[in-house]
Every structure is written in structure tokens, then in C-alpha cells.
Amino acid sequence: MxxxxxxxxxxxxxxxxxxxxxxxxxxxxxxxxxxxxxxxxxxxxxxxxxxxxxxxxxxxxxxxxxxxxxxxxxxxxxxxxxxxxxxxxxxxxxxxxxxxxxxxxxxxxxxxxxxxxxxxxxxxxxxxxxxxxxxxxxxxxxxxxxxxxxxxxxxxxxxxxxxxxxxxxxxxxPTVREVDGLALSSRNRRLSLEHRVMAPLIYKTLGEAQKMLAAGYSVEEAKQHVRTQFMRYPDFLLEYFEVADAGTLQPVEEVQPVGQTALCMAAHLGGVRLIDNIVF
CATH class of the missing domain: 3.40.50.620 (HUPs)
Incomplete structure (x- = not known):
């Protein structure tokens, strides 16, 4: 090399x-x-x-x-x-x-x-x-x-x-993940041991929102669920959670056809900014 x-x-x-x-x-x-x-x-x-x-x-x-x-x-x-x-x-x-x-x-x-x-x-x-x-x-x-x-x-x-x-x-x-679901990122090495244990909440909450939308809940109901989950963990600061068109990344008010809806999130944890998404 x-x-x-x-x-x-x-x-x-x-x-x-x-x-x-x-x-x-x-x-x-x-x-x-x-x-x-x-x-x-x-x-x-x-x-x-x-x-x-x-x-x-x-x-x-x-x-x-x-x-x-x-x-x-x-x-x-x-x-x-x-x-x-x-x-x-x-x-x-x-x-x-x-x-x-x-x-x-x-x-x-x-x-x-x-x-x-x-x-x-x-x-x-x-x-x-x-x-x-x-x-x-x-x-x-x-x-x-x-x-x-x-x-x-x-x-x-x-x-x-x-x-x-x-x-x-x-x-x-495709995104590569740890066993607990945390998306691999160079920033992960800056997480403290305590915050590393908490970090998979991002992927877990994305998955919960996806299940809600698939079950017929509204986009606003999914967003409220995400906000509520992060309010339980004061070490997190949720920057955004958005339901978007997977192609244009513009916000949508309802689920798009298969493969065209993206759930995107950014949150700060102990001063480290982490992002993740799911396309479904």
C-alpha cells in the first residue's frame, strides 16, 4: 500500500x-x-x-x-x-x-x-x-x-x-452497527463508558417510531413518542427527529411507498453529536 x-x-x-x-x-x-x-x-x-x-x-x-x-x-x-x-x-x-x-x-x-x-x-x-x-x-x-x-x-x-x-x-x-444497534461512527470513541451504554437509545427509538408508522399511527404521533422517550434521559439533547421522503429528504406528513420513507435523527449525548436513520 x-x-x-x-x-x-x-x-x-x-x-x-x-x-x-x-x-x-x-x-x-x-x-x-x-x-x-x-x-x-x-x-x-x-x-x-x-x-x-x-x-x-x-x-x-x-x-x-x-x-x-x-x-x-x-x-x-x-x-x-x-x-x-x-x-x-x-x-x-x-x-x-x-x-x-x-x-x-x-x-x-x-x-x-x-x-x-x-x-x-x-x-x-x-x-x-x-x-x-x-x-x-x-x-x-x-x-x-x-x-x-x-x-x-x-x-x-x-x-x-x-x-x-x-x-x-x-x-x-448499508449502515454498519454494533450488536446493540448503535451505528458505527468515529465520534463514538469520544463517548464515556456510561454514555456508550445509553447511546443505543437512538436506534431503539427509531425502530419504535418505524413500528408505530407501520401500524397506522400518524407522523405527529410518532414524533411525540420520540420526544417523550428522550425527555426521560436528561443526558440526551434531541436535536431533531424527522420523517422524510428518502429521495428528497423533505418532511412528509404520511408514510410514503415501500422504501421511500426515511426516519432521521440527531442527538447530543455528553457533548458528542450522533446521527442515525432508518429507511423503510
Missing amino acids: ILLSDPGALRTHLRKIQKIDTTLGLVPTMGALHEGHLKLVERAVEENTIAVASIFVNPLQFNNPDDLSRYPRTLDEDCALLESAGCQLVFAPSTEDMYRVPPVLKLDFGSLEHVMEGAFRPGHFNGVGIVVARLFNMVQPDRAYFGQKDLQQVAVVRRLVEDLAFPIEIVPC
Whole structure:
């Protein structure tokens, strides 16, 4: 496995190893890797000639400076995990390598900017769009792999690819969970032991809301149930729970056809922000 940090060296290396029938799969990450990331890499290895993973903690997508400073950085450990998963190339640029000139471009993702993550993290998706576009231009993959835990991010990246005509297939992959249901996240390692025990409440409550909707309860009744559940646990701060169209991520007042309803949630637990979703 090769580790590169300079974009020019990356392009030179890729030109040398790519052939006419070569396909390249990219897994963009911010490091602090877990089994969910490795599943993306393993799929990229399986479906492509070359699997590339990027590791870059992107400052543009953090609207909270404290969150950025606390984000775990574990490059050596990450590289060992990537090599064990079959990744052939890791691109791990510094902030100066990625942004030699501070970007002034502003991306607007329309209605996606005004709901859920967009509403509570202003500017977040602009930062995501800029870094993903840069990675796509630098690596020029045939496929790019993203986890469905970040459902809204997947929708944003699809919009980016469509609007800017990137010749890239976006491959969403299922959320990977712990045995108790907690969605794997790099932020989980910041949870105290006590809060780690409490954290599965997010997935448990999503499942309860799903059962209520499937049984014919209204969207508002499901929302009230979720609010009531979280009020019982003062260590949690529920940021949002939304029932949305799984494609547009706009709020809906009734369940959509099979596979088109998304239950999405964000909550803070002990100062750690966690998100999850279920599509049913």
C-alpha cells in the first residue's frame, strides 16, 4: 500500500498505474476508521481494479471549531486497517495540500440545505461539496463509496455529481452497527463508558417510531413518542427527529411507498453529536 499527501504526486502515480481497462474506486474518509469504513473499502476492492481511500479532516465542513479540534486523528492506525482491507493507495493531504488557496466558491444544494443537517449545521454541505469535488478531480474515480448513515450527505453528493456532470457512480452502502444497534461512527470513541451504554437509545427509538408508522399511527404521533422517550434521559439533547421522503429528504406528513420513507435523527449525548436513520 502506498501513502501520498501531495496532490501532484497523487496524479502522477495514478497516471502511471492506470490502464485502459482499469477501474478506480474511491472511499472518502476523515480518518478514525472503524468497521463501517472498512466495509466500504472492501466493496471498493471487490468492484474495482484499484481501491483508493482518502483521509482528510476537512475544516470547511465544521461549523463548530471545538468539534474540529476534538475530532480524532489516528493516521498510523488507519493506514494499518486500510492495508488489511486490501486498499492499494491512501491519499492523506494536509490542509495546506488540499487548500493551497482558501476556497471562495459557495455551493447551494437547494432544499437539502434547509432541512435536518443543513438546518442545524449551516455551511456544512458547502464544505462537504467543495472537498468531495476536489477529491473527485484529484483522484478521478469511476466509483465512490459512501455510508448510508450519512443519508443526507449521500443525497448532496448525488446532486453534486449530477449538476457538475462528474462521470462517477455513487455507491451507497448499508449502515454498519454494533450488536446493540448503535451505528458505527468515529465520534463514538469520544463517548464515556456510561454514555456508550445509553447511546443505543437512538436506534431503539427509531425502530419504535418505524413500528408505530407501520401500524397506522400518524407522523405527529410518532414524533411525540420520540420526544417523550428522550425527555426521560436528561443526558440526551434531541436535536431533531424527522420523517422524510428518502429521495428528497423533505418532511412528509404520511408514510410514503415501500422504501421511500426515511426516519432521521440527531442527538447530543455528553457533548458528542450522533446521527442515525432508518429507511423503510
